[in-house]
Amino acid sequence: MWSIPILEIVMGFVALIVIAVSHWKYKWRTRSSIGKLPPGSMGFPLIGETIQFLLPSKSIDIPPFLKKRIKRYGPLFKTHLVGRPAVVSADPEFNRLILREEGKSVEMWYLDSFAKLVGHDATTDLEVKTNATGHAHKHIINVILKHFGPERLKDELLPQLQAMAEKALDAWSTQDFVEPKRDCAKMIFGMTSKLLFSYDAERPGENLVEDIDTIFQGLMSLPLNIPGTTFHKSLESQRKLIDVIEREITERMASPGIRKRDILGHLLEDMKTQTFVTRDWVTYTMVGLTIASIETISTGLVMIIKLLTENPQVAPELIKENEEALCNRRISGKEEITWEEYKSLAYTMQVINESLRLASIAPAIVRRTLKDIHWNGCIIPKDWTIMMVQTPLHLNPEVFVDPLTFDPSRWKQEDIEKVRGNYYVPFGGGGRPCSGSEFTKAWFAVFLQVLVTKYRWTKVKGGEVGRTPLLAFRGGFHVKVSKIQE
Template identity: 50%
Template sequence: MGFPLIGETIQFIIPSRSIDIPPFIDKRMKRYGPLFKTSLVGRPVVVSCDPEFNQFIFQQEGKLVELWYLDSFAKILRQDTLTFTPNGYIHKYLRNRVLNQFGADILKRKLLSEMEHVICAKLQAWSTLPTVELKSATSAMIFDYTSKQLFSYEADKSEENLAETFNNFMKGLMSIPLNLPGTAFHECLKRLIKLLSRLLEERRASSSGNCKGDFLDQIVEDMKNETFLTDDFAVSMMFGILLASIETLSGNLTVLIKLLTGHPAVVKELMEEHEAILKNRGNANSGLSWSECQSMTFTHHVVSEALRMGNIPPGILRRATNDIQVNGYTIPKGWIIMVVPAALQLNPTTYEDPLAFNPWRWKDMGSNVTGKNFITFGGGTRSCVGADFAKVLMAVFLHFFLTKYRWTKAKGGEVVRTPALGFGNGFHIQVSEKHE
C-alpha cells in the first residue's frame, strides 16, 4: 500500500515512454495477479485487470458499486449529485438527454452534415499554417463543435477563445490540479463555470420565441418540472459533457494520426476505400451520406485499432457501496475500484502482438473476444452514451483528411504516460492541400 497518506501515488505517476501497459500496473500484475490493492492520493484502491471481474463490476451499478471520479473531477462534476439515486432516475435522464443531442438518430438527420462542415473548415485553416500541434488543434475543433450543440457557441463570433481556455484547463486537470486562487487551473475553471452560468441565466430569461433547439434549451425547459435540475447541476452537467467529449476524443484522434504516420500500408488501403466512395457517388458535390459512412469497413477497423491501443484515460473508477467478496478476499465498502482498459486491450494472450498497429486483425474479431476485452467506452449501464458520436466523428475526419489533404510529421510525437496517455512535447504536423 506504499507510504502513509500518499500511498504509491509517486510510483503511479512516474512517466513512461511507451504506449504499452503502464509499468506501475504491469509490474504489480506480474507480482500479484490481475487483482491487487494499492493506495493512491490518500485512498485505498483495488486495481482490476481481470475481464471477468470487470464485467461483474459493470453489472453491479447501483447495487454494489457507484460511479466515482478523482477528487479533482468530483468537485467539478458534483459527485454527490451524479451518483445513483435509488431508482437511477437521474442517470436515465442524463443518458436520454445526451442521446437526444448526440445519438445515432440525430447523427443521421443533422449532426453528420454539420460535422462535415466543421471538419472541412478546420482542415482548410490548418493547411494555411506552417505547422499544427494536433492535440490542441483537434481539442479546439471538437470544443467548437460540441459547444455549438450544447449551447449554440459560435467561435468566430466570440470575443474570447474558449477552446484555448478549456485546453489550458485540461492541461492543469490532467496533471494533479491545485484548485487554488491564482493558479492557471483555478482561473480557467472559474472563467468556464462563469460563462456557463451566464449562458444558463440568459437563456432562461429570454422569451420562448428565441429557442435555439440546442441542449441548453431542453435543460431550461426541463428545469420547470425536474426538482434535481438546479443551476449548479445544469452547469456541472454541461461541463461534464464537454470534459467527456473533448479530452478523450482529441487524444484518440491524435493517436490515430500518429499511428497512420508510421504505417503507409494502412494509409494506402484507407485511401482505396475512401476514393471508391467518391468514385461511386452519384453527385460529386453532395456531402458524405450516412450510408457511405456506414460502408467504411476498413476505416472502422482502423478506428477500433487506434481505440484499442490509445487507452487515453488511466482507468475507469467505481466505489464500493457494500463489501464485495472476490476470490476469498473482501473489498471493503468505500474502497475505490479502478478498471484498467490498457491491461485488457494490450494483453498478448488476447491480442496477438498487441503493440503492433494492425487494423486487419479486426476482420475476424469475434464478439467473444471484444465483449470483455475491449472496453474503450466502458461497460454496463454506464457505457459511454457518446460512443457512436465518437466513432463517426473519427471516420468523417479521416475521410476528408485523406481525400483532400496530405500531411508530414514536423516534430514531436513521443508518447508519454503520466499515467494518462499523451505526447510530452506535442505532435506537430504540416498539412497541405492535395492538387489534382
C-alpha cells in the same frame, strides 16, 4: 502537462504528512480485521501510492505502475490513491461482475481531483445522488443521445461533421505546419459548443479551448489547491468555463420565451419538471460534457493521424475504400456523406478500433463499493474505490498478437468479436457505456475520409507519446498538410 513539477510533489508530501501519523493505525494496521484483502501494498499513510501512480511514462505501453504490480500481484491488487483505498483491476471477469452490479453493490465514482473539477464532489451526498447514480444519470444519457446519437447523426449531423472537417483541413493546408492536438480541439469545440450551449467559439477575448485542456490535465492530478500546482491551475480554468456557462444560463432564464435547440436549452426546460435538475446540476453537467466532448475526441483523432503517419503501409487500403465511397456517392448524385456510406466504411472502422485500442484515452473506469464484495476468497470493503484500467486489457499479449503494433487487419478476424466488452472497452461498458461513442466514431470516420482523399501530410517534429496517466503528446506533434492537386 507531461510531468509533475518537483515543487508540486514536495508540497503534496508536506500537506499530507502532517496528518499521516494519526491515520496510520486506522487506515492500515486494522485492515486485517475485515477479512482477507486482495494482494498489494497500501504505500505510505494517506498519500498511499499516489506519486508512483502519477509519474509519467514515456511510451504507449502499460504504465510501469500497473505493469510492475500486475506482474507481482496479479490482475487484481489493492493500493491507496489520492487519499482513498482502492482496488485496481485488469481482470475482465471481475470487471464484468462490477459493471453488472452497478446500482446494487457499486456506483459510479470519481477520484477527488476529477470530482471537484467536474462538480461531482464525493463528499456531498446530494451530488452523489444526483450526479453519479440512478435516475439523473439515465436522464442525461437520454438527453445526450437525442442531441448526439445515431438518429441525429442520420438526420443532420454527418453533413455538419463533413463541412467542419473540410473547413479545418483547408485552413491547415495554408499553414507551414499545424499542431493537430490544438487545432483538432479548436475544430471540435467549434461544433460541440454550439450543440451543447450555442456558444460562438470565435468570440473575441475568450480562449476556452486552452482552459479546457488545462482542466483536463488536472483530472488525474494531486488535488492540492496551492498556487503553482496543476490542480490549482485547473480550478482557475474551470472558473472561467463556469462563468461562461452561467452567463448563458442567466441570459436564457431572463428570457424564458426563447428556447434554443441545444442541450442547455433541453436541461433548462427539464428544470420545470425534474426536481434533481437544479441550476448547479445543469452548470456542472455542461462543464463535464464540454470537457469530455473536446478532449477525448481531439486526443483520439490526433492518435489516429500519428499512427497513420508512422505506418504508411496502412494508407493504401484506407484511401481506396474512401475513394470508392466518394465515387459511389457521386454516381448516386449526392454531395454529402450519408449514414449508409458511413456504416459501409469497414476498413476505416478497423483503423479507428485499432487506434483506440492503442490510445486507451480514458485510463480507468471508476466505481465505489456500496457494500463488501467477495471475490476469489478476498473482500473488497464497502466505500473502497474500484479502478478498472483499460491499458492492460487493450495491450494484453495473450489476446492481441504483438500488442504494441498498429495492425488494423487484426479486426478482420471473426473471433475478434470475442474480445469486445472483455479486452476492448474504449467507451466503457456495462450499464453506462459512453452515450457519445457513435458521435465520436462518426467524427473520426468523416475526418479521415476528407483527409485521405483530398490531402497528404508529413510529420514536421514531435510525436512522442506517453501516459501521465492520461495519454499525452510529449513536446507536441506537428505536421505539414498539403492539398492534393486535381
